[in-house]
Amino acid sequence: MPRQRSPRSAALGLTVRRIPTTIPSRSGGPLRRRLVIGLLVLASLVLISLSVRSDGSGPLGGVQSAGATVLEPFGVGLERVAQPFRDVYGWADSLLTARSEAEELRAEVQELRQRAIQSEFALQESIYLRELLDYIDGPRFPADFDPVAAEVTYRPSGAFTQAIVIAAGSDDGVRADDPVVNADGLVGVVTRVTASSARVQLLTDEEAAASAIDLRTGATGIVRHARGTRETLVLDRVRKQDVVRRGNEIVTAGWRAGALSSLYPKGIPIGRVTSVGQTDTDLFQQVQIDPYVDFGSLDAVLVLVPSERP
């Protein structure tokens, strides 16, 4: 009698075989399973704890830096392979928004034509005034900074962080707190640096802030990310008596008070005011800004490295 047949079934001669099924293995016994998950969770918690405490320095920072350096060629290679696909995506995405932007751009072109004529007249006057202002103001930009061009290699995922990783690090002279810009305006600030890469906190991060000024009216405030949005900014802490109008340009204020100074040099464009509002209960005006920088499609940036570090 075959091993799996019972006397009763053998007597009846009726057997139905179950179809063998394939299922994931049970990954060992419950004890081994609990041990592995426990160790992995513990390892993660230890890593988090060490990482938060060391803040990028110490042995863990060294390991992370070495790991990032080793893995960087893979990222750069993949980035180059992925670039055409990203371009196609960007092109498709831009098509969707092109129609509405075209109307705005036509109106802007008209305005810019008129401004260009006025600018020609103002140019001669401004050359003289600029020389005077440079002499009076002291802080000289961009003469005080050297640009370091860097390719964007990684974009941390998820809704929790707004940051990028760039292929320039301490070997290129980049340090934490160096401002980062691109051709459109202010991008953010360097928060962590390894030998060959750096993490840049974007201006759209919840924890990012930059002192800013309305170029036309001189109203000052702090540019922050508008909570609950992806790429909208707000100019916070604008006093009610200050004048801010829709369409005004907001740039970095670049203040200096004794030994203290803003992280950002003054005059870097941030965005254009899209709405201004205030209520009786609020202490400050509510100013929304549309940033010039398209934070979703950053391919390369410039790190502003001070010419003379303290």
Added chain:
Amino acid sequence: MSSGVALRTFAVVFVAALLQVVIVSSLIVAGGAPDLLLVVVVALALLRGSVPGALLGFTGGLVVDVVTLGTMGVSSLILTLAGFWAGRYAETTGRDRRLAPLIAVGTITVLAAAFGYFLYYLLDENVVASHALIGALAPAFVLNLALALPVYALVRRIVGESHRVEPSPEVEVLV
């Protein structure tokens, strides 16, 4: 798991982690981006079980945290638990369910977002709940679901399934 399969499996996770941070996370649709690495880890866990799932999640998270210079261990912890849960689901109630990848990916996307928010809150990071748990999660949920079945099929093709053939007991038919 043979060494060849293990190598292929870790290679899949490594490539998925790099793809995620190089290109996928910048493919923003309606305010959210898909999480390819999460989907791959869930698919691998469904195919290989809870312990490999947890190990692969930990590895993938570690790669992400290293290359993005983020807080080490955060992604590892989230993906470890995601891989473990998906593996347990496959070993128990999800067994032989055709829609298991969809159910697992959908559920884990929501749970991972909630747990991630909680974790960042504990780390004193400013994260807006409405954006993290609704604005970005809703499109990410849909995109991850769209990726679930194709990624599961692709991963199964690359690494195969963990075969554990049950003994074939006879079923007696009493007349």
